Amino acid sequence: MSEQTGATAARPVYKAGTRNPYLPMPAKVIEVITETPTIKTFRVVLEDEQLMRDFTFEPGQVGQLSMFGVGESTFVINSPPTRKEYLQFSVMRAGENTTALHSLQAGDTVGVRAPLGNCFPYEKMKGKDIVFIGGGIGMAPLRTLLLFMLDNRKDYGKIRLLYGARSPQDMAFSSELPDWFGRRDLECTLTIDREAEGWQHKVGLIPNVLLEMNPDPNNCVAVTCGPPIMIKFTLQALEKLKFAPEQIYTTLEKRMKCGIGICGRCNIGDKYVCIDGPVFSMAELNAMPNEL
């Protein structure tokens, strides 16, 4: 829009046939994995084969999943763009739409609006060591970047993963953990909050285990996601370890409707989590108003 000085009525540009950003793409659920008592993973394929072939996204971008008749909510695409047989979303049951999503079975249809938002700056991370710090369902967005990096392994230095959950039963992606442990090019550390029978790994809160791991901040990037309280103390731990705010990335979630920067509910000041995020560096977050 031009600032109007005089007398013409400037209308916004609109051409008939403009792509409708609100129309979901129908997708078939091909597999449902029960991860924990409250988390299910859905693998979906866009019903339109051409759309599926042409679908591209970047690690960290999100999508809206529609249960027609119930609603839509936002989830990260947690499969990496390097593996395109299906798109994977992991959903924690929390409200109306996620409860409905949990009723999905293989063969059912769901709506997908994706990709939305920005991505992890994986180009800028090239040549660096990476520490992933995931808590609970916060592992989902890390998974896409972790697998993307493992699929482009030579581009990155040492890769470490610290993944924590309340208990062994609350650990999503557990079927993949043996694979991750089996890799020589990935160092995995798991932790749970309290002792549990048969648990072979660490016991303790994520920030404490992170301090124990003592990653060298030199030429290193930390990528973290998890519940707010974990993030708060993880950031303090990273600060103690001398990670600068520019070396720390996280991804936010907010209630969203449109996903394209219009509907007005995911903003933090003049930043919209749906288009300026969900990925932010700590330095960027520090410059934003405190309204998480």
Place this chain on the structure above:
Amino acid sequence: MSAENVKKFISFDALPGFLARAAEKNAVYVPRREGNAVVYRSFKAGDEAELGVRPTESCKHVVFPRGEELFSFAREADKEEPGKRRLVLTEASEPGAAVVFGALSCDARGFLAFDPVYNGSGTGGTAKDSYYLRRRNRTLIVVKACKNALNTCFCNWVGGGPASPQGADVLAVEAEQGLVLDILSGEGTAFTESLPAASEAQLAAAAAAVKAAEDSLPKAADVSAAPASLAALFSSAEFWNKESAHCLYCGACTYLCPTCYCFNITDESDGLTGVRLRSWDNCMSPLFTLEASGHNPRPNKADRLKNRVGHKFSYYPSLHSGRFSCCGCGRCIKSCPSSVDIRKIVLDAVKEAANV
């Protein structure tokens, strides 16, 4: 300005017939009295347009309906496998042409706050809101200049005026028992084609009326420091608790505001078929940002009023070349049940930030 920019005239006697002819081809919206309120309703032959008083609501719903269907969905029996059902999505049909006759100048400027947002500027133009844009493109706006200012009017603080042509296709000024029409767009030219040119006397009377209206507005306050001041006061709980103390978060301000553009998306369904709707939403409600987990980034009315004022006078200007997303119509002040006054909040912020 084109050589064809000849001002036209229509007498009040001829107006009903003119509107009736326009209503044959377009949905024509005019201010109509309903009880104690003046609201925009579609015009039918025989109706009377209420052009003398200021409408209670703005005309934003003509372009941005209170509720509209985005698409419908149905699970239809699959012809090849009758046991299975196939999801069918059908986009809402294209809207027809519309005319708003008698918009206020501030209301027409309200659409200018919508435009860059709905035009997809946030996504670099990749995600344009086709529902808004197609209505906007098919709506002709005839602004009726205000004759005087109310004590809640502050359009001149935010770049407007009682006879501002911004956002209008035609600007109508009352003079000599009729309206002198300034034609501002190609669509406006076509719309007024059948009308005669205004006489010298009519033009002079219109110019005098505009001058009188402009003179009736108090001097504009300087709010150029508002964006920085509001940003500086973001963390001042004391300031926002004080400013929001009387707020009932009823949302009257948001629904009456010509520039409030936030919406909700919801589904309505009877099982196999249903519709996805978008409807006006209200950022003053605690439900607006409430997440399924129970977390709410704006749990208090102070947080929400801060976001509403901040959006209009700080966040929006920082994203859209300094323009405020407030058109100064004053409806939020006039209709607030507890006398919250956005002018006072902005001026207090400027003053407070200067003292910090």
